Amino acid sequence: MTHMIGIADDEFIRGNIPMTKQEIRILTLTKAKIKRTDTILDIGAGTGSLSIEAALLADQGKVFAVEQKVEGIELIHKNATKFAVENLTTIEGAAPQALSEIPPCDVIFIGGSGKYLVDILNRCDSLLKPDGRLILNCITIQTLYESIVYMKQHSSYTYEAIQVQVTRLNKVGPYDMAQALNPIHIITCQKNSKI
Numbered sequence: 107m108t109h110m111i112g113i114a115d116d117e118f119i120r121g122n123i124p125m126t127k128q129e130i131r132i133l134t135l136t137k138a139k140i141k142r143t144d145t146i147l148d149i150g151a152g153t154g155s156l157s158i159e160a161a162l163l164a165d166q167g168k169v170f171a172v173e174q175k176v177e178g179i180e181l182i183h184k185n186a187t188k189f190a191v192e193n194l195t196t197i198e199g200a201a202p203q204a205l206s207e208i209p210p211c212d213v214i215f216i217g218g219s220g221k222y223l224v225d226i227l228n229r230c231d232s233l234l235k236p237d238g239r240l241i242l243n244c245i246t247i248q249t250l251y252e253s254i255v256y257m258k259q260h261s262s263y264t265y266e267a268i269q270v271q272v273t274r275l276n277k278v279g280p281y282d283m284a285q286a287l288n289p290i291h292i293i294t295c296q297k298n299s300k301i
């Protein structure tokens with residue numbers, strides 16, 4: 107059965123690793139246009155919330171979840187077990203070095219890159235199939251800027267970007283109080299097969 111995206115945040119097992127929130131996850135997965143047989147790479151997979159939903163959508167494909175923190179890897183394993191996901195492989199280590207064994211991909215997510223963004227983008231460029239999609243979730247302005255500059259310098263891509271800032275109404279006693287989540291930029295990059 108096709109997975110309906112939008113698992114609630116509190117359904118995931120969480121620790122001290124920042125997790126992509128439900129509303130951002132929904133948008134990110136929608137932009138990726140995942141097909142059931144896709145091979146997907148999630149760089150900076152954190153708790154695995156995005157990887158898990160991607161794996162449920164690509165139930166006849168594969169997801170590779172790359173995360174540099176041991177706690178994240180443990181959380182991804184726990185969440186994969188909780189959601190009965192069997193088509194997900196974790197890779198512990200920092201990109202781009204940790205990407206040496208990844209096969210060609212239909213979809214790549216970058217949710218964390220540290221100081222290595224351009225090297226990671228170069229490696230992703232060699233991994234992404236023609237017509238593949240690369241989706242960046244940018245928390246910092248530097249990641250946003252470097253990614254846009256990279257895409258402008260590489261004519262094999264077209265891209266669009268949005269800024270999203272979600273405010274949830276949380277229950278506080280008898281009240282519903284607005285509580286803002288961090289703004290984020292989502293860049294959707296499409297690799298063209300014809301240039």
Ligand SMILES: C[S@@+](CC[C@H](N)C(=O)[O-])C[C@H]1O[C@@H](n2cnc3c(N)ncnc32)[C@H](O)[C@@H]1O
Nearest residue numbers: 125126150152153155156174200201218219220
């Ligand atoms: C905002 S979190 C990602 C959240 C994740 N999408 C989720 O749903 O839980 C960013 C993650 O990227 C990881 N990270 C940062 N740079 C990395 C790199 N170069 N290679 C692998 N992981 C990296 C961090 O350890 C962190 O867990």
